[in-house]
Amino acid sequence: MRFHTASPAPRVVTPPRSRLRRFMPSLIHAAVACGLLSLAASASAQVNGVGQKPYLGWSSFSQQTLDSAFLTQANMIKQSDALKASGLQAHGYTYINLDSGWQGGFDANGRPTPDPTTFPDIKAMIDHIHANGQKAGIYWIPGVEQPAVQANSPILGTPQHITDILAVPYRAGNAFGAPGTSPYHYKIDFSKPGAQEYMDSVVALFASWGVDFIKLDGVTPGSYSDDLSIDNRDDVAAWSKAIAKTGRPIWLTVSWQVDKDYQDVWTTYANGRRIDDDVECEGRCATLTNWPRIEKRFRDLPAWQETSGPKTGWNDLDTLDIGDGDLDGLSLDEKRSAMTIWAMANAPLYLGGDLTKLDETGKRLATNDEVLAVDQSGKPARQVLGGDLNVWVSDLGNGRYYLALTNMNATTTVARLPWNLVGLTGTRRMRDLWNHQELGPSVGEHEVVLPPHGTQLMLVEALPGHVAPTPTTSYEAEQGVLSGNAASYACPGCSNDNKVGGLGLGANNTVSIEGVYAPQSGAYLMQIDSLTLGLRSYLYQVNDGPFRTFNSGGSSFQLPSSSTVPVCLQKGLNRIRFGNAVSYPPDLDRIVISGRGDARLPSGTTYEAEAATLGGSVTAGFSNYSSGLAKAGNIGGGSANNVTFTNVTVPYAGVYQLEIDYLTQGPRSFFLSINGAGAKELSLNGSSFDDPVAKVLEVPLHAGQNTLQFSNPSGNAPDLDRIVVTPRVLPAVLGVSTQACKKDLH
Known part of the structure; x- marks a missing residue:
C-alpha cells in the first residue's frame, strides 16, 4: 500500500468472520x-x-x-x-x-x-x-484522480473527455478511493469509447x-x-x-x-x-x-x-x-x-x-x-512442512533440489528432516549455499542446529531409489461435528465443494473431526486445507489434550491453502477439534492424515497466553501479528492480574530455553515465578503493541508438569503473546529423539 493521498488506516482492525462471494473460474x-x-x-x-x-x-x-x-x-x-x-x-x-x-x-x-x-x-x-x-x-x-476529473481534459487522439469514460454513478476507482460519489479516485468504465x-x-x-x-x-x-x-x-x-x-x-x-x-x-x-x-x-x-x-x-x-x-x-x-x-x-x-x-x-x-x-x-x-x-x-519452491520448522523444496529435475529449513522460533533448535518427507531416500551431495560449504552425503535423516529464526539453504543431489507410498486418509470438515456458530458453506474450490466457516470468537464455535484413525500411537503428519484472507490461526486439540497452534495465512475464502504440521495421535480413533476461543481461525476445508506414527516433532512446544489461566483484570483479545492471532493484556498493576501456565510439560528435569513473546511500547516488566519459587523481574522494552518481540531465557524445569506465572504486583506489564519451551542445544542432546507424543496423548 503506497499512495500519497487519502490512504486508509493501517490494517490492524478485526477482520470479518467470513467472506463468501461468487467464485469466477472462467x-x-x-x-x-x-x-x-x-x-x-x-x-x-x-x-x-x-x-x-x-x-x-x-x-x-x-x-x-x-x-x-x-x-x-x-x-x-x-x-x-x-x-x-x-x-x-x-x-x-x-x-x-x-x-x-x-x-x-x-x-x-x-x-x-x-x-x-x-x-x-x-x-x-x-x-x-x-x-x-x-x-x-x-x-x-487505476482510475482517474479528482483534479483530472474536474478539468475534464480531452483524451489524446479521441473526441472523448475524461468524464465521458467514468463509471456512472461515480464511485471509487481503486482501493484508496473514498466511499460515495466523490471518491477522489474515480472508476473508469472500459466499455465506453x-x-x-x-x-x-x-x-x-x-x-x-x-x-x-x-x-x-x-x-x-x-x-x-x-x-x-x-x-x-x-x-x-x-x-x-x-x-x-x-x-x-x-x-x-x-x-x-x-x-x-x-x-x-x-x-x-x-x-x-x-x-x-x-x-x-x-x-x-x-x-x-x-x-x-x-x-x-x-x-x-x-x-x-x-x-x-x-x-x-x-x-x-x-x-x-x-x-x-x-x-x-x-x-x-x-x-x-x-x-x-x-x-x-x-x-x-x-x-x-x-x-x-x-x-x-x-x-x-x-x-x-x-x-x-x-x-x-525459474523453479519456485513448495512448502512441504509448516509450523515451527518450515521446510521448502524446489525440484530442479534430474535428482537435484533446492532445500530450505527455517526455525520459526527465537530459541535455538535441533532440526531433523527425514528424507522420505521430501520423497528422497537420502542424498549423495549436500551444499550449504549461505556458507559455500560441501556437507557430504546423508542417508535416512538430515540433522542441523538452527539459530533463532535461522535458516539452512542447500543444494542437494538425491541418491537413486524410490520412497514407499505413505498411507493417507482425508477427512472433510463439513462431515465433522459442528458446534455453536460453525456451519457448512458451499465452496467450489474446496475438495468436496464445501467448507466449514463461522469458527472461533467463542469456545463453542468449533468443528470436531471424529474417527481420525491411527494404526499405532505416535506422530503423524496432518495436512490442513484452510481458507482465509490475511493472517488467521486455529487452536486445535487432539482428543482432550493440550491446545496446539496452527498459524496460517492466505488470499482467498474460496481457494484453500495447504500446510502440513506434525500431530500426535493415539492408537485407534481420535478426535481433532478446530476453533479459536478469543480470535479468528480460517475456514476449514479438510485435513489429510499421513504416515506410520514415526514423524518428527519440533523440539519446542508453544503455549498460548490467551489459552492460559488469566487472573484478575487480564483479558485476551485479537492481535494480528501474534501467534494464535491473540494475546493477553492488562497484566500487572496488582498481583492478581497475572497469566499462569499450569501445564508446561517437559520430558526430563534440567535447564530449558524459555522464549517469551511480548508486546510493549516503552519499558515494562514481568515478574516470572516458576513452580511457586520467588518471582524474578524481567525488564523488557519494545516499540509496538502490534508486533511481538522475543526474549529468551534459560530456566530450570521439573520432569513432567510445571507452572509458570507472569505478573507485576505494582506496575504495568507488557502484553503477552505466548511462551515456547525448547531443550538446551548441547552436544549430548544431538542424536537424541525429539520429544515424544506422550504428553499430548495423556
Whole structure:
C-alpha cells in the first residue's frame, strides 16, 4: 500500500468472520467473449522479454517511510549511482523504482505529470539511470484522480473527455478511493469509447520518458477490499494492452495483496503480483521492518506457490530490507531467512533503505550468487512442512533440489528432516549455499542446529531409489461435528465443494473431526486445507489434550491453502477439534492424515497466553501479528492480574530455553515465578503493541508438569503473546529423539 493521498488506516482492525462471494473460474474467457479483454495483447505484456525471470533492484518506498522528503530527482540519481558503485549491479540488481509521491499534477490530456519542485526533469533522471546500465520504474494507480476529473481534459487522439469514460454513478476507482460519489479516485468504465485510449495515452507518456517498470497499486479485488463495484480487473487488462501497444518491454506489477480468487487475471495480464501487504512498519515500530512481518510471508506464500513461473509471472513478497544494519529491525539470521524465502519463492528481489549507506553485511547477503541462482532458477519452491520448522523444496529435475529449513522460533533448535518427507531416500551431495560449504552425503535423516529464526539453504543431489507410498486418509470438515456458530458453506474450490466457516470468537464455535484413525500411537503428519484472507490461526486439540497452534495465512475464502504440521495421535480413533476461543481461525476445508506414527516433532512446544489461566483484570483479545492471532493484556498493576501456565510439560528435569513473546511500547516488566519459587523481574522494552518481540531465557524445569506465572504486583506489564519451551542445544542432546507424543496423548 503506497499512495500519497487519502490512504486508509493501517490494517490492524478485526477482520470479518467470513467472506463468501461468487467464485469466477472462467472470468478471462467470459471477458474475452464479451470483447472486453484481448488475450493476444496481454500475452505480449507478459512475454515481452521482461518477465522470464524475477527482477532484481531497489525501491524507494522503504526509505520514504523513514524520510518523507526522500523522494526527489536528486536522491534518485544518488541511488542509481550508489547501486552501480556498490557492486550490486554486477550481480544483476538493475531496477531503480520510484514509488508513490513523484506526481504533482496533470497535463492537458489528464495524464499524471511530475512535481516540478522535486522532479524538474524526469526524463533526464531516467536517462541518467539508463546511462548507468539500469532500468527505471514508476508508480501509479487505476482510475482517474479528482483534479483530472474536474478539468475534464480531452483524451489524446479521441473526441472523448475524461468524464465521458467514468463509471456512472461515480464511485471509487481503486482501493484508496473514498466511499460515495466523490471518491477522489474515480472508476473508469472500459466499455465506453475513449477508456482504453486514455490508458494507452498514459502508458505512452511513461514510455516516452523511458520507463521500464510500472507498479499499479490499490488494485482490487484485493488490497483489503472486496468491493466489486470498484473491481480493477478490467483496469489491469487495459494497462497490459497499453504496454503491448508501446512496443517497449515494460514490467507490470499489480499491488497490493491482490485476491487469489481472480488469479487468472493477475497471471495473464501482469508480470508480478503482490501477495502480501507492506513489509515496512511505517511508524508502527521503531525500525524499517521486523520479524513478524517477515514471518507473515512464510504464512501467506503456500496459498500462491503453484501460481508462479515464467509463463504466469512471479509472486512479489515486497521489499527486502537487509542492507541498513540495525535499522532494518532484523538480526543477521533473520535477514538470511528473509532472503532465503524470497529466493525460494523466486520473488523479485528489490532492496529498500538508502543505498548510499548500504552496510557490508547487507551487501554480502544480497550478492551471494549461489542464493541469487535459487531466485533466478525459474523453479519456485513448495512448502512441504509448516509450523515451527518450515521446510521448502524446489525440484530442479534430474535428482537435484533446492532445500530450505527455517526455525520459526527465537530459541535455538535441533532440526531433523527425514528424507522420505521430501520423497528422497537420502542424498549423495549436500551444499550449504549461505556458507559455500560441501556437507557430504546423508542417508535416512538430515540433522542441523538452527539459530533463532535461522535458516539452512542447500543444494542437494538425491541418491537413486524410490520412497514407499505413505498411507493417507482425508477427512472433510463439513462431515465433522459442528458446534455453536460453525456451519457448512458451499465452496467450489474446496475438495468436496464445501467448507466449514463461522469458527472461533467463542469456545463453542468449533468443528470436531471424529474417527481420525491411527494404526499405532505416535506422530503423524496432518495436512490442513484452510481458507482465509490475511493472517488467521486455529487452536486445535487432539482428543482432550493440550491446545496446539496452527498459524496460517492466505488470499482467498474460496481457494484453500495447504500446510502440513506434525500431530500426535493415539492408537485407534481420535478426535481433532478446530476453533479459536478469543480470535479468528480460517475456514476449514479438510485435513489429510499421513504416515506410520514415526514423524518428527519440533523440539519446542508453544503455549498460548490467551489459552492460559488469566487472573484478575487480564483479558485476551485479537492481535494480528501474534501467534494464535491473540494475546493477553492488562497484566500487572496488582498481583492478581497475572497469566499462569499450569501445564508446561517437559520430558526430563534440567535447564530449558524459555522464549517469551511480548508486546510493549516503552519499558515494562514481568515478574516470572516458576513452580511457586520467588518471582524474578524481567525488564523488557519494545516499540509496538502490534508486533511481538522475543526474549529468551534459560530456566530450570521439573520432569513432567510445571507452572509458570507472569505478573507485576505494582506496575504495568507488557502484553503477552505466548511462551515456547525448547531443550538446551548441547552436544549430548544431538542424536537424541525429539520429544515424544506422550504428553499430548495423556
